[in-house]
Amino acid sequence: MSDPTENGRDNSGRFVKRAAESVHNLNTPSEDGIHPLSKILFGWTHRKGIGNIIFYVLMVLALAVISVDFFHARHEYLNFANYAGFYGVWGFVCFAFAVIMGWPLGHLLRRDENYYGDAGGPPEGIDPDAPMADDLPAPHHTSEGDA
Amino acid sequence: MPSMLAGLNPGWVLIIAGVASLFITMRQARQVVTIAAPLLALLLLVFAPQNMDLVTTQVLGLKMVLYRVDALNFIFSLAFLIAAVLNGIYALHSDDRIQDGAALFYAGAAVAATLAGDLMTLFVFWELTAISSVFLILRAQTRAAYFAAMRYLGVQVLSGVLLLNGLAYVLKSRGDLSLEAFTDLSDPGVLFIFIAFGIKAAFPLLHNWLQDAYPKATVVGSVVLSVYTTKLAVYALARMFPGQEHLVWIGAIMTVFPVFFAVIENDLRRVLSYSINNQVGFMVCGVGIGTPLAINGVAAHAFADIFFKGLLMMSMGAVLYRTGTVKASQLGGLHRSMPWTTLFCIIGAMAISAFPLFSAFVTKSMIISEVATAGYAVIFLMLMFASAGVLEHSGIKIPYYAFFGHDSGLRVKEAPFNMLLAMGIAAFLCIFLGLPALFPGFGHEWLYGLLPYREEAMGYSHHHLFSFDHIITQFQLLIFAIFAFVLLKRFHVYPPEKRGVILDSDWSYRKVGYSLVTWAGTVWGKAGPAMTAAFFRITSRAYNWIEAAFSPRGELARGGVLNGAMTIWTAALLGIVLLLSFMAVG
Amino acid sequence: MIDAILNAAPAWALSHAAPLLVMVPLFLAPLLALVPTGRIAWLISIAATGISFLFALILLGLVQTSPIGVVSYEVGRWPVPLGIELRVDALNAMILLIVTTIGLLASVFSWPTVVAEIPKRKRALFYSAFLVCFAGLNGVAITGDAFNLFVFLEISSISTYVLVALGSGRDRRALPAAFNYLIMGTLGASFYIIGIGFLYAATGTLNMYQISTLLPELAGHRSVQAGFAFILVGLGLKAAMWPLHQWLPNAYSYSPTFVTMFLSATATKVALYALIRFLFTVFRPDYGFEISAFSAILMPLGIAAMVVCSFQAVFQTDVRRILAYSSVAQVGYMILGVSIGTTAGLSAGLFHLVNHAMMKGALFMAVAGVVLTYQGTTIRDFAGLGRSAPWTMTAFAIAALSLIGVPLTAGFQSKLQLGFALFDQGLWWAVGLVVFSSFLAVIYMGRVLEAVFFQPPVNPRKTRKEAPVLLLVPLWILALANLYFGIAADFPLGLARDAAAAAFGVEAFR
Amino acid sequence: MNTDHHVILRVIAKMLIPVITMFAFYVQFHGDFGPGGGFQAGVIIAVAVILYALVFGVPAAMRAVPPVFTRSLAAVGVMIYAGVGFWAMLQGGHYLEYQALFHEPPGEHHGQHIGILGIELGVLCGVSGAMLTIFYAFAGRVAEIRDEDW
Known part of the structure; x- marks a missing residue:
C-alpha cells in the first residue's frame, strides 16, 4: 500500500480517501487470517475471564427480570402462568432438560458416520471424481466471485 | 395495470424464467434473469386484483382456477417471491445453469401452487415442486446426496399420489375441487389429502425426508429448499384444514421432538432442518387452533420464518462454502475470519429465538397467545418448552459452535459479497419485521397489515404485543434459558459434539x-x-x-390360411353379413 | 374464429361454399397438368387446398349457426329426386374440416419431398393427381347423393392409385402395391355400387336422405338387406376394416412419403365417414339386421383389428409399416366406437378419428422428414436421430405418445371417451382389450422411440441435420395440436358430439 | 418399315379418318336432343387417331397428334366442363344452372341449349384426350423384358 498521505494532501479528496482506505482496511484480513472487523465486533470475547463476567452478568440479569414478578401481577388465561417466576423457571428447566437428555439420547441414537453405507465410494452412474460433501477441500477458494 | 398482465401468474413467470435459464449459457444474462424474474413476479403479484378468478380453464369438464389471489395466499406468495429474489442474489457466485433453473422453477411452482384456486391446480404444481426441487439435492453430486435425492423424490411423489387419490374421492363425494375447507377427517378422501399435506409439512414420523435431504443439498440448494416445500404445506393446511383439532397436538409434538434431536446432531445444516420442523410445528399448531388471530399468527410466522431460517441457512451455507464442512465438531472460532457472516447469523439466531424487537417475537406470540386463550394448558407448556428448545439449537448452538467455542484454527476468507448482501437483506427483514410501529405501517405493522385478518391483528398489536407483561415474560424465558446454557457449560454438563449420524x-x-x-x-x-x-x-x-x-414372416402377413387371398376374406365377410341380415329379420 | 370468417366472407361465398369447396380444386387440377413447372403446381395446390380449407370453415360455421343444422345445395337447381344435392351437416362439416386441414398442411410441406422423390417432368402431374384426390375426398364427404358418392369415391381412389404408383421412383415395390390397391379398391367400390343398386331397386331414389325416409317401411325387404351387406363390406374395404385391410400396409409403405401422410390422415377417414353415414343416417341402428351386424360383425372385427394389427406392428422393422399396421389398429378403435351403436360410442369413434388424423399426420410427416434427410425407414435408420434431428424427433415423440394414449395428449382423450362409452354399455372386457392394445402400442412405438433417443447412430458420421423448415412448421402445428387438444379437448370433442348427434336420427339430419 | 403389305389399309384409312371425325361431330351435336353426346363423340375422335396410329405407326400418330396435346386436351376438357358451372355461378345461379347463363325468364331455353353444348364439348375434349393419352401410354411403352426372355 502506497503512502496515503502523499496523495491525500489535496484538501478536497482527502477525507473521502481516508474513509475509503479505512473501509478497505476493515475488510482486508491481516496476516494471521483474522478479519479486522472481528476485532471490533467480537474482540471482547477474547478477553481474559470473560466467561466469568458473562456468567455473573447473566445471573444478575436473570435475577432482575424475575424480581419484576414479585412487584407486578399478570392476568393470563392460564392460571399457572401467573405464578411469579413461571416463565423463568420453565425456561430454565426445559433448556436444561433438553440438553441433559442429549447424553442418553446420544448414546442411544448416535452411530458411525458411515452407518448407512452412503459415505463410501460413489454408486454406479455417478461421477467418481466428484467431491464428497464431507471432505470438500474448500473447493471454491480459487473460484471467482469473491467480493 | 393492463388487463393482459393481470392474468399473468407470477409463479408462471418464474417457471418460464427457470426453464429459460436452463438454456442461457451466458452467465451474466442468467444472473439478470434470476434476479429480474422474481422482481417482475413481485410486481405482478402486488398489483394483481384480489378475490377474483383471474385465469381459469376447463379440463375434462373440471373447472381449474389457475390464478386467484386472496388475503391468505397473498402473504405466502409475497414471502416466496421475496425469498426468490434473495436466493437469486445468494446464488450469484455460482455458475450453474441447472441449479439456477431448478431453483427458479421450484420457487415458481410453489408460488403457482399457492395462487391456485382449486385443488387440481394445487396438485399439479404440488408435484412440480417435488420434481424440480430434487435437482437442488442432486447437484451436490455426492453419493449421499444421490441416494437422499432418490428417497426424497420417492416421499414427495408419494405425497402427490396420496393427494391425487384423495382428490378423486373428494371429487366423487363433494362434486367439486374448490378450496372450501374440509371439516370431516373420517372421509377417506379427506384423510388422504390430510396425510399428503402432512408429509410435505413433515408431520412427526412423516418428517424424516426433510432432515435426510436438505443437509445434503448444495450450498444454494438447501437455502432454497428451506423456504418453499414446508411453507407451501402450511399454507395448504391453513387453507383446507383450519380449526382441525388434531393439528394442535400434531403441531405441538412437532415443536417438541426435534429439539432433542437437534441437541445431539453434529451437522449444523441438519440442526437447521430440525429447526424447520420445529418452527413448522408452531404453524401447524396455529392452524389447528384456527381462530382468526391464530391464522394470522400462522401466516405471519411463516413469513418471518422464511427469512430468519433462510438467513441461518445462508450463513451455514457460507461456512460450508468457505470451509467445506458444517460439522460442529470440526468448526469453531470462525468469527475471527468471517465477522459479517457471524453478525448476520447472530441476528438470525436472535430472530428465531423470538427476542423482543426481532421478527419471531411479533409472529410466534400470536399463536402461543391463542393457544393459551383456547385453554390448552399442556399444549402451552409444550410450546414454551419448544421455544426454549429453539433458543438452544438455533439460537445458541448454531452460532456458538460455528463461530465461537473452541477455535478450530480454520482461517478462511469472508463469504463472497453476494452472499453477504443476501444475508444482509434477510437480516434487515428479521429486524424490521420485529420493530414497534414508530409510525403507522412501520415495522411489524407492515407485516400485520398484510395478514388475512387485519383488524384482529391490529387489535393484538395495540393491546398485547409490546405490553410490559409480554416483553418481560419473554425475557424471563430467554434469559433463564441462556443462563442455563452458561451454567451447564460451566459445569461441563453440556454434551460435547461428536461425529456420527443420529438415527431417526x-x-x-x-x-x-x-x-x-x-x-x-x-x-x-x-x-x-x-x-x-x-x-x-x-x-x-x-x-x-x-x-x-404376426411377424412379417408370419402367417397373417402371408394372408393366413387362404394364402394372399383378401378377396376370399371379402367374399366370406359379405356372406356372413348377408346371412346375419337375413337371419336377423327372419 | 369461425364467426369472424363468417362475418368477413362475401355473400356468394356463403351461399356457394359447398360446391366451391369441391370444384375449386377439381378445376385447378387439370390446370396443373398444363403448367410448366412443379414449383408453380405446388403453389397452386397450396392455394387450392387453402381455399377449400376456408370454405370448410365457412361450412362449419354455417352448419353451427343453421337452425336445422344442415346446409343443402342443389346442383344446377335441379330438385332433389332428380338432381344431385350437396348436403352438409355437423358430421360431414367435421370430416371436411379434417380433410382440408390435412390437405393444406400436406401440400405446404410436400415440396421438398416431391423434389426428392418425383422425377422432374412428373411433378406438375403429380400435384394434379393430388388435387384430384383431394377434391374427390371432399366430394365424398360433401355429397348427399349415394351415386354421386360413388363417383367421387372413384375419383379419389383412381388418383390415389396413381399417387401410390409414383412411389416407384424410390421403391419399385410401389407398383405391385398400387396394383394390389387398385384391385382391392375397385372390388370395394363395385360392392358399394352393387349395394346402391339394391337400394335403388327397393326405394327408387339415390338421394341418401330420401332413402332414409323410405327405408323404415322397407326394413324387411331382402334387397335392402342385401344392399346393406354390400355397402358395409364395400365401404369397410375402403376404410381398411380388418380383415379387409391388406392393401393398406403396402400402399402406405411404398408410396411417396407425402402421399402416405396425406392418405393416412384422410382417405380411410373419408371411407369411414361414408360407412357411418350409411350405418346411422341411411340405415338406422335400430333395424334388426343392423343391430346384429354391429354386435356380430363390427365389434369383433374392430377388436380383432385393435389387437391383431397391434401385434403385427410390434414385429415390423420398417417404421412406415409399423405406422401402417397401427393405422389399421386405430381404425379398429373407431369401428369399435361405432359398433357400440350409441351416441356416446359414435362420438368417441369420431373423436378418435379427428385425433388419429392429427397424430398419424404428424408421425408420417416426421417420417417424411427422416426419409428426406437420411434416406431410410427401418428402425435401425432411426437410431440416434434424437440427437441429429431433435426438432423433428421431438414432434415425432409427441405424436407417438399421443398414439399410445399418454395423459395430456389428444390420443388419451379419445381413448378415455371410448372407455366411457364402453363402460356405459357394460362392455368392461372391451375396455380391457383397449388397454391391452394401448400396451402393445407402447411396445411398438417404444421400440422406435428407444432407437431414436437412446441408441447411438448406426452411422456415426450422421451429423446434425434437421428436416427443412417447410416440413417442420406443419409438423409442429400438428404436434402442438396433439398437446393442445390433449388438454383442452372441448373443440374436437364438441365437433364429434355434434357430428354424432347429426348422424343419428332423421330429425337432426334434416 | 416395309409397308408393301398395307397399301389397301393405308388408302382406306386415309379415306375413312375424315369421315369418322365428321361422324364424331354429328354425334356430338346430335347429343343435344337425341341419343349420343360428348362421350361417344370423344371416343369416336380418339378412334380416328388410334386407327391412324395402327396403320401408320405410333410415332407418326404422335407427330400428328402429340402426347402433350392429348394430355392438355383432357385437362382443358375438364376445365371447360367445370368452367360452365362457374359461368352459371358468376351469373348468379347455382353451380351448373343453365337457366342462369343468360338471365332468362322461365320458359326460354337458350341457356339450356348453350349450357349442355358447352358441357358436351368439355366431355368430348376430356374423353378423346384421355383415351389418346391412355393409348399412347400403352402403345408407346417399350418392353422392359426382351422378347426372347418372355
Missing part, C-alpha cells in the same frame, strides 16, 4: 426396509432362477407362437 425415523426404511429388501433379494436369488427359467420357457414359447402368427 428414516432408520425404518433406510435400515430395516433395506435389510428386508436385501433379504428378499437373497431369497429371490435362490428361488428366482428356477422360476425365471420356467417363466422364460413359457414366454419364449408364447413369443414364438405370436411371432409365427
Whole structure:
C-alpha cells in the first residue's frame, strides 16, 4: 500500500480517501487470517475471564427480570402462568432438560458416520471424481466471485 | 395495470424464467434473469386484483382456477417471491445453469401452487415442486446426496399420489375441487389429502425426508429448499384444514421432538432442518387452533420464518462454502475470519429465538397467545418448552459452535459479497419485521397489515404485543434459558459434539426396509432362477407362437390360411353379413 | 374464429361454399397438368387446398349457426329426386374440416419431398393427381347423393392409385402395391355400387336422405338387406376394416412419403365417414339386421383389428409399416366406437378419428422428414436421430405418445371417451382389450422411440441435420395440436358430439 | 418399315379418318336432343387417331397428334366442363344452372341449349384426350423384358 498521505494532501479528496482506505482496511484480513472487523465486533470475547463476567452478568440479569414478578401481577388465561417466576423457571428447566437428555439420547441414537453405507465410494452412474460433501477441500477458494 | 398482465401468474413467470435459464449459457444474462424474474413476479403479484378468478380453464369438464389471489395466499406468495429474489442474489457466485433453473422453477411452482384456486391446480404444481426441487439435492453430486435425492423424490411423489387419490374421492363425494375447507377427517378422501399435506409439512414420523435431504443439498440448494416445500404445506393446511383439532397436538409434538434431536446432531445444516420442523410445528399448531388471530399468527410466522431460517441457512451455507464442512465438531472460532457472516447469523439466531424487537417475537406470540386463550394448558407448556428448545439449537448452538467455542484454527476468507448482501437483506427483514410501529405501517405493522385478518391483528398489536407483561415474560424465558446454557457449560454438563449420524425415523426404511429388501433379494436369488427359467420357457414359447402368427414372416402377413387371398376374406365377410341380415329379420 | 370468417366472407361465398369447396380444386387440377413447372403446381395446390380449407370453415360455421343444422345445395337447381344435392351437416362439416386441414398442411410441406422423390417432368402431374384426390375426398364427404358418392369415391381412389404408383421412383415395390390397391379398391367400390343398386331397386331414389325416409317401411325387404351387406363390406374395404385391410400396409409403405401422410390422415377417414353415414343416417341402428351386424360383425372385427394389427406392428422393422399396421389398429378403435351403436360410442369413434388424423399426420410427416434427410425407414435408420434431428424427433415423440394414449395428449382423450362409452354399455372386457392394445402400442412405438433417443447412430458420421423448415412448421402445428387438444379437448370433442348427434336420427339430419 | 403389305389399309384409312371425325361431330351435336353426346363423340375422335396410329405407326400418330396435346386436351376438357358451372355461378345461379347463363325468364331455353353444348364439348375434349393419352401410354411403352426372355 502506497503512502496515503502523499496523495491525500489535496484538501478536497482527502477525507473521502481516508474513509475509503479505512473501509478497505476493515475488510482486508491481516496476516494471521483474522478479519479486522472481528476485532471490533467480537474482540471482547477474547478477553481474559470473560466467561466469568458473562456468567455473573447473566445471573444478575436473570435475577432482575424475575424480581419484576414479585412487584407486578399478570392476568393470563392460564392460571399457572401467573405464578411469579413461571416463565423463568420453565425456561430454565426445559433448556436444561433438553440438553441433559442429549447424553442418553446420544448414546442411544448416535452411530458411525458411515452407518448407512452412503459415505463410501460413489454408486454406479455417478461421477467418481466428484467431491464428497464431507471432505470438500474448500473447493471454491480459487473460484471467482469473491467480493 | 393492463388487463393482459393481470392474468399473468407470477409463479408462471418464474417457471418460464427457470426453464429459460436452463438454456442461457451466458452467465451474466442468467444472473439478470434470476434476479429480474422474481422482481417482475413481485410486481405482478402486488398489483394483481384480489378475490377474483383471474385465469381459469376447463379440463375434462373440471373447472381449474389457475390464478386467484386472496388475503391468505397473498402473504405466502409475497414471502416466496421475496425469498426468490434473495436466493437469486445468494446464488450469484455460482455458475450453474441447472441449479439456477431448478431453483427458479421450484420457487415458481410453489408460488403457482399457492395462487391456485382449486385443488387440481394445487396438485399439479404440488408435484412440480417435488420434481424440480430434487435437482437442488442432486447437484451436490455426492453419493449421499444421490441416494437422499432418490428417497426424497420417492416421499414427495408419494405425497402427490396420496393427494391425487384423495382428490378423486373428494371429487366423487363433494362434486367439486374448490378450496372450501374440509371439516370431516373420517372421509377417506379427506384423510388422504390430510396425510399428503402432512408429509410435505413433515408431520412427526412423516418428517424424516426433510432432515435426510436438505443437509445434503448444495450450498444454494438447501437455502432454497428451506423456504418453499414446508411453507407451501402450511399454507395448504391453513387453507383446507383450519380449526382441525388434531393439528394442535400434531403441531405441538412437532415443536417438541426435534429439539432433542437437534441437541445431539453434529451437522449444523441438519440442526437447521430440525429447526424447520420445529418452527413448522408452531404453524401447524396455529392452524389447528384456527381462530382468526391464530391464522394470522400462522401466516405471519411463516413469513418471518422464511427469512430468519433462510438467513441461518445462508450463513451455514457460507461456512460450508468457505470451509467445506458444517460439522460442529470440526468448526469453531470462525468469527475471527468471517465477522459479517457471524453478525448476520447472530441476528438470525436472535430472530428465531423470538427476542423482543426481532421478527419471531411479533409472529410466534400470536399463536402461543391463542393457544393459551383456547385453554390448552399442556399444549402451552409444550410450546414454551419448544421455544426454549429453539433458543438452544438455533439460537445458541448454531452460532456458538460455528463461530465461537473452541477455535478450530480454520482461517478462511469472508463469504463472497453476494452472499453477504443476501444475508444482509434477510437480516434487515428479521429486524424490521420485529420493530414497534414508530409510525403507522412501520415495522411489524407492515407485516400485520398484510395478514388475512387485519383488524384482529391490529387489535393484538395495540393491546398485547409490546405490553410490559409480554416483553418481560419473554425475557424471563430467554434469559433463564441462556443462563442455563452458561451454567451447564460451566459445569461441563453440556454434551460435547461428536461425529456420527443420529438415527431417526428414516432408520425404518433406510435400515430395516433395506435389510428386508436385501433379504428378499437373497431369497429371490435362490428361488428366482428356477422360476425365471420356467417363466422364460413359457414366454419364449408364447413369443414364438405370436411371432409365427404376426411377424412379417408370419402367417397373417402371408394372408393366413387362404394364402394372399383378401378377396376370399371379402367374399366370406359379405356372406356372413348377408346371412346375419337375413337371419336377423327372419 | 369461425364467426369472424363468417362475418368477413362475401355473400356468394356463403351461399356457394359447398360446391366451391369441391370444384375449386377439381378445376385447378387439370390446370396443373398444363403448367410448366412443379414449383408453380405446388403453389397452386397450396392455394387450392387453402381455399377449400376456408370454405370448410365457412361450412362449419354455417352448419353451427343453421337452425336445422344442415346446409343443402342443389346442383344446377335441379330438385332433389332428380338432381344431385350437396348436403352438409355437423358430421360431414367435421370430416371436411379434417380433410382440408390435412390437405393444406400436406401440400405446404410436400415440396421438398416431391423434389426428392418425383422425377422432374412428373411433378406438375403429380400435384394434379393430388388435387384430384383431394377434391374427390371432399366430394365424398360433401355429397348427399349415394351415386354421386360413388363417383367421387372413384375419383379419389383412381388418383390415389396413381399417387401410390409414383412411389416407384424410390421403391419399385410401389407398383405391385398400387396394383394390389387398385384391385382391392375397385372390388370395394363395385360392392358399394352393387349395394346402391339394391337400394335403388327397393326405394327408387339415390338421394341418401330420401332413402332414409323410405327405408323404415322397407326394413324387411331382402334387397335392402342385401344392399346393406354390400355397402358395409364395400365401404369397410375402403376404410381398411380388418380383415379387409391388406392393401393398406403396402400402399402406405411404398408410396411417396407425402402421399402416405396425406392418405393416412384422410382417405380411410373419408371411407369411414361414408360407412357411418350409411350405418346411422341411411340405415338406422335400430333395424334388426343392423343391430346384429354391429354386435356380430363390427365389434369383433374392430377388436380383432385393435389387437391383431397391434401385434403385427410390434414385429415390423420398417417404421412406415409399423405406422401402417397401427393405422389399421386405430381404425379398429373407431369401428369399435361405432359398433357400440350409441351416441356416446359414435362420438368417441369420431373423436378418435379427428385425433388419429392429427397424430398419424404428424408421425408420417416426421417420417417424411427422416426419409428426406437420411434416406431410410427401418428402425435401425432411426437410431440416434434424437440427437441429429431433435426438432423433428421431438414432434415425432409427441405424436407417438399421443398414439399410445399418454395423459395430456389428444390420443388419451379419445381413448378415455371410448372407455366411457364402453363402460356405459357394460362392455368392461372391451375396455380391457383397449388397454391391452394401448400396451402393445407402447411396445411398438417404444421400440422406435428407444432407437431414436437412446441408441447411438448406426452411422456415426450422421451429423446434425434437421428436416427443412417447410416440413417442420406443419409438423409442429400438428404436434402442438396433439398437446393442445390433449388438454383442452372441448373443440374436437364438441365437433364429434355434434357430428354424432347429426348422424343419428332423421330429425337432426334434416 | 416395309409397308408393301398395307397399301389397301393405308388408302382406306386415309379415306375413312375424315369421315369418322365428321361422324364424331354429328354425334356430338346430335347429343343435344337425341341419343349420343360428348362421350361417344370423344371416343369416336380418339378412334380416328388410334386407327391412324395402327396403320401408320405410333410415332407418326404422335407427330400428328402429340402426347402433350392429348394430355392438355383432357385437362382443358375438364376445365371447360367445370368452367360452365362457374359461368352459371358468376351469373348468379347455382353451380351448373343453365337457366342462369343468360338471365332468362322461365320458359326460354337458350341457356339450356348453350349450357349442355358447352358441357358436351368439355366431355368430348376430356374423353378423346384421355383415351389418346391412355393409348399412347400403352402403345408407346417399350418392353422392359426382351422378347426372347418372355
